[in-house]
Amino acid sequence: MNDHKPIPPKLAERFLLWFIRNDLAEEVLGDLDEKFYQTFEKKSAYRARLNYWYQVISYLRPFAIRKSRSINSNYIFMIRHNFLITFRGFKRYKASFFINMIGLSTGLVCALLIYLWVNDELTVDKFHEKDDRLYQVMQNFESSFGINTIEWTPAPLAKTLMDEMPEVEYAVPVYPPASYTFNSVVAIDNKRLKARAKYAGKDYFNVFSYRLIHGDRDQVLHDKNSVVISDELALNLFRTTENIVGKTITWEQGEFAGDYAISGVFEKIPANSSIQFDMVFNYELYTSKHLELQNWSYNDPCTYIILRDDARAEVLSNKVADLTKTHDPNAEGSLFLRKYSDQHLYGNYENGVNTGGRIAYVILFSVIAIFILLIACINFMNLSTARASRRFKEIGIKKSIGAKRSTLAVQYLGESLIMAFLSLIAALLIVQFLLPQFNQITGKQLALGLDSSLLLSLCCITLVTGLLAGSYPALHLSGFHPIKILKGNASTSSASLWVRKGLVVFQFTASVILIILVLVVSNQMAFIQSKNLGYEKDNVVYFNADSWNSGELETFLNEVSTVRGVINASAMKGNLTVNDHNSTAGITWEGQLAGEEVKFTDLVVDFDFFETMGIEVASGRTFSRNFSTEDSKIIFNEAAVKSMGLIDPVGQSVKLWGRERQIIGVVKDFHFESLYESVKPCFFRLGDKSMNILIKIKAGTAIETIAEIQDLYQKKSQGMALDYQFLDEAFQRLYASEQRVSILSRYFAGIAIIISCLGLFGLAAFTAERRLKEIGVRKVMGAGELSIITLLSNDFTKIVFIAISIALPVAYLLAKNWLEAFAHRIDLEWWFFIGAGALALIIAWLTVSIQTIKAARLNPVICLKDE
Template identity: 45%
Template sequence: MFKHHLLLIYRNFKKNKGGFLINLIGLSAGLTCTLLIYLWVNDEMGIDRFHDDSIYQIAQNEHLTDGIQTVEGTPGILAETMAKEIPEVEIAVATSPSFWLGQSKVSANHKPAIKAAGKFASADFFKVFSFPLLVGNKNDVLRGTKTVVISETIAKKLFNSIDIVGKEMVWSNTEMQAENHATISGVFRDMGTNTSEKVDFLVSYDVLLGPDGNSGYRKWTNYGPNTYVVLKKDVQLSVFNSKIENYLSEKGVMNYTLFARPFAESYLYNKFENGKVSGGRIVYVRLFSLIAVFILIIACINFMNLSTAKASRRSKEVGVKKVLGAPRGSLILQYLSESMLLTLMAVFISLLLVELLLPQFNQITGKHLNLEFNGIFFISLASMTIFTGLLSGSYPALYLSGLKPVAALKGRLQLTAMAMFTRQGLVVFQFAFSAILIISVLIVYKQIEFVQQSNPGYNRENVVYFETNGALKNKINFVIDEVKKIDGVANVSSIDRELLGDLSFTLGEFDWEGRNHKEVIKFQRADVNVDLIETMGMEMSAGRSFSSQFISDTSKIIINEAGIKAMGLKNPIGKIFKLWGNEMQIIGVVKDFHFESFHRKVGPLFMRYKPKHTNRVMVKIKAGNIKSVLEALEDFHTRHNPAYTFDYKFLKHDYQAQYIAESRVAVLSRYFALLAILISGLGLFGMASFTAERRFKEIGIRKILGASDNNVIYMLLKDFTKPVLIALIVALPLGYLLSKNWLNSFAYRTDLKLWFFLVSGFLAFFIALVTVYFQAFRAAKMNLVETIKAD
């Protein structure tokens, strides 16, 4: 029987080559898309999941006047104190944020310094996190102020070996004011791609806390480090959270509440609104998972529609089998076998396509995905195959096996209202989803365009920056004076940290006359040099910027418009702003600029004139001089700081990096929308082709009776344009709601305009129209003799 089924399937595929190819291409494309998304989703879902489930990250809610902000930074001594005072905590670990040490420099054996990402980590780091140590004891590798643990790769680059415990390494970075000599106490295996933060070396956290106990990180009001805890068995998270909620207020720190969340969830659920999880990367995981499912369903719909549309060609086969006593179950099995075999062929093709497309897909997504034929993948692939085969073959199998023997033998099948409704509904679903994808692509594109073209409050074009280190550390004025002499440099200044997303903040350690102390305000801060505002093209709305002509500017302060508004000050110039016990006079108000992404509103910020604190040189280059200036900067750096390579960044690239997730979504959505339209168009093409073929005789008679080519084209077009129009009526409001919901994640966003939806709808309709028109035109131009002879 199985051999008989295979023979029938082969004959059917051979007889209907067009439909077979359309179905094979559609299913292959759908499965390829689904497999690529599966690999991406599987990778996202696996980030940080290899650690112990009992690890929790401590985060805190800042209760401000304008709402609750959730931040990961905590007091520097929180981990140490919680481990001592809270019995539910088994182990507590503190680490610095990754950007503190960022791309540091490490060297040894008098070799040139190399770049490496580092973090400060407390003594029990390797007891909490599951990073394998190749050399060293996890209980003591990070104890003391002079210990460092490095990765296998860094060890081999610096020493050509991993047997290096006790040897010395030098590391430096903008956070630390000098080169730091440390003793290597261990080597860990390189962190893989399944971790959210990858580092090359770990420095003992005791360096931050200081040997004398007077470090600022021992103050409860000093925030920044991340805190992780391992809870004892049988400790309920909800009970633990209730206990630690007001822990900081017990330490004299008001307006903050603590909570713990599973560390494994922090990567995917990283967005909060008013203290509650509101999304994050998980949104895109869910979105692309749905897109994969829907694209696969669209491909299955093509098989359903084409199979049921060609039912008349197979009706005699069904009739004969039923007359000879074939049970319905046998017929269902035959047609499901047909869809399963086609699906298996599509799976084989899709695996080849995935292997070919993965390099490009990795480039778009920024990942390192590859096909690994392990047990989990085979189970997922088998599930995908069975789902596709059964779904695509289910309706045709039920429909064909349910045909009446007499009607089937005569080959005169009349579609029931339910069958017509089902087929039309499937077409509506296909094009509704395709139209929604087109709308989404356009909205994402317009928002990215809005972000790129909007004025962030500073000029990001032709601005490069670099850090002063090594021989140039603490020589910021010398560096600026020398860089100004370079031909093609428009202006130069410096700042203590990266301009975008790396500003420090303070909460509550300031005051001014008339302040309402019931209001809780958070200020970002930046220490700057003279000409920073001018170099960056920022604008003053009142007062003046810092100037080297005024020696007293070290006791002055500049506040942005958002800060002045939050303070409720009118005529702020000359007013006193008390900061950390010092009286600072407001000399200027700078217009708001986006030091964070457009996802968040511009918040209060102040600038202090602290040249000695600055270590990032901001260079504004005249148009057309970028190459020559960069060469001159590298030459200057090589002459004055030969031990370090010259590393620089473009501010424009930093700005674009803030929207890397949205940019990737835009690119992927564009491909997915194109694929959905292609598969839907293939199905419509096949349906139109078969419908025209079935009505050849009718077309010939109509033309003999005087019908023009246009009459024939119109007759065939109207049957297919109706469901497409219905699909657009369904898709436009759904597309609007989805687009509005996505745009709400931006504090500053483009307006949703009517033409966005009209253009998207017209494009979907136009593609469908052209697809059907091609077949209708061919049918209208058929030879009359051939149309009359048609069966």
């Protein structure tokens, strides 16, 4: 035995790799193991180790010499060997393989779905060619309620910016704002269709990159009597988009009704645009009917600008801040610029400061995706390190014959990458299956188009997942000392045990946080739905009547009031679920302090509006047909009266845009904006233009009543179908983003818990397996099943308790921060936190109990039997 001379480590490693490749490892190494232990009993440890490895190398040398010449490439051989070892490991340890596969593929499914949603959110309004220079002018107003930020600006602003600011290349006014469009009837011959319209300045198509199929972008909006239509509308009207420029269409839009010549055709607005419309009219057409827009204190359109290449937005924003005051000493608004493409993600302002918006949900779901992937990776880490003892022999042999730690680390990282890419294939199939349901929840039209950017993103996500999942096992397993392994003293260190417990703590901490946030979001949404808005939204039907003049509107309201099942009917400009109302500071009153100004929301309504909506009158009366001069009267809400400091306001007079109006009533505050906002000062005046009809119907009579209303509407609108909505459903859509967040959070929280429990299940199974002899001894000594279950469950219970202790304060801070965005919100109840912790603990107990009960019921003879 001592005649053997050591051979070079690299050659020895090649011997061993060939040997393992030929599937002789178990048979020969088992025989050598027996010789080693016999030798170990008679000689010193050092001498035994030498003899053992001399036997191994001597046994392998003849096989290696015969085969060494046929090996052309060590690298190819190593790769094939690593693949072989990996797939044999998957086959041998099926339970671990399936737990890891399910965990990683589920994590990747969540990550992919969230990636598609986040990517869509981040690209909204980013398609414009001059996106980096496209800005919207915003306006701040100071009041007793703080600083109010609005997107409406004075009508003369766009022209003034072009004339006075050399930094501005283009400036256009647009009405109405992005959140609202006129939905009116357009007709040609006997064909009549509903279409959405905007009014815009002549340079609209130079500012926004909506592609023109026909027409010159510099000329299409120069004529007040022309219109630019979408290709979709053109196809519906003419069945073609060719040779239609110059043709005439009829627009049935109240005061704007008439014939308009088509000056251009634009391509359908992309789905990732925050503005959707079918027609664009010249803005001068709108101002010609509203002379009050010449007043700088009246805010109606939105103003968009394109900066010149050398201009800086920050400099121009400071320069235009007091522009309104320069042109009107009574104006109090302060202007500033906001990047146009930021409006979708950064649309919220609080006290004049941007507080984010939908970007919060983008960040939230991105963090959730990362958390879920981390939880899945932690499962892989834990199970790989927990089963390290089963690979001691392999590691010891490879390191003893010269394998470097880096070589072993690469092998184990390769195993995790193979697992990650197998999981990716499964995840892609699952995502393709779930995408229709996911689109239904999110209200989007996402598609899994495997273009270059998506493929690159998928590869990056999977690569990061694989490297992350395999990093700790690779470092852990490759770090074992071969001498300790061969002496039989190798065991999992206390440090690795603490790391493993720490990873489980992280898993359940993330899961408990998600559970708490789901409870908070769900309860806030329920609170919003049940909140008393100050008006009755149930059983109210509303629809657009912009195409009717005042006489037609009055006639329809009189006739619809006679329909059986109709309680009341009225109309208003705009509606109560979209913040599209104009605002103005153009009200003065007796006793007003010098420099004092209040910003009012202008609500234009018809007779019976307050009665139809169930809005309570605090004092005075509402508009009535019994009086002949109601168009010179005005009604305020309580917030407005308080802001003006009026006492007994009924009977007093105020001036609105220089015209005197008498206050005839004060109504109680109600929410005419979202619950993100507090109730602001507003006034009501009678109007008969561009109205939405509101009809209150009796509960339980909706089907037959709406059928009669449809018949009546079709008679008045020459066969047009009634496109109606229920007010309560529209109110729910106002919080669609929050509802979707609530639903998705529930799904993702459930997935996080399931993945965490998979890992806990695997660890519990392995722990029970390692302690089989201990269980057998305890049962022989008289321990009962309950004591065994308690023994095995204690460690996991402590881990989950630690996770709950960390999660509760973190979840509290996150929930509190989210709720602060609402002016009206729930209180954070103690049971949200205790309930979430108890739920996580119960789930953990149930998961562990499956394995502990199984182990506790084993026959002690089986437990004590040698493997």
